[in-house]
Amino acid sequence: MPAETHTERGPLDRQAVFELIRDQLADILETDPSRISEGSSFAADLDADSLALIELVEALEEELGERSVGFRIDDEDLEDLRTVRDAVDYVVAKLGES
Numbered sequence: 001m002p003a004e005t006h007t008e009r010g011p012l013d014r015q016a017v018f019e020l021i022r023d024q025l026a027d028i029l030e031t032d033p034s035r036i037s038e039g040s041s042f043a044a045d046l047d048a049d050s051l052a053l054i055e056l057v058e059a060l061e062e063e064l065g066e067r068s069v070g071f072r073i074d075d076e077d078l079e080d081l082r083t084v085r086d087a088v089d090y091v092v093a094k095l096g097e098s
Helices: 014-029 050-065 084-097
Strands: none
Touching: 014 050, 014 084, 050 084
């Protein structure tokens, strides 16, 4: 049984994108979501290694692929995503393109 059922599949606003990233990251890192803010650095603040970021990308692609056909985070863009804010900005921009 899925933990969360999305009945509303409209466009995501910035806050919804942040919450999605925060919740996925908290699950992957096994930490409290309240510990994660937009200003959090993946490496310095959250101790997220490259494997955790790959898991985050896969989770986001799966979740957002249902909303935006073909949603992908390009591998070469990953190195530019250093903070949660970078990831939120990136996802919002990608969703705006589709």
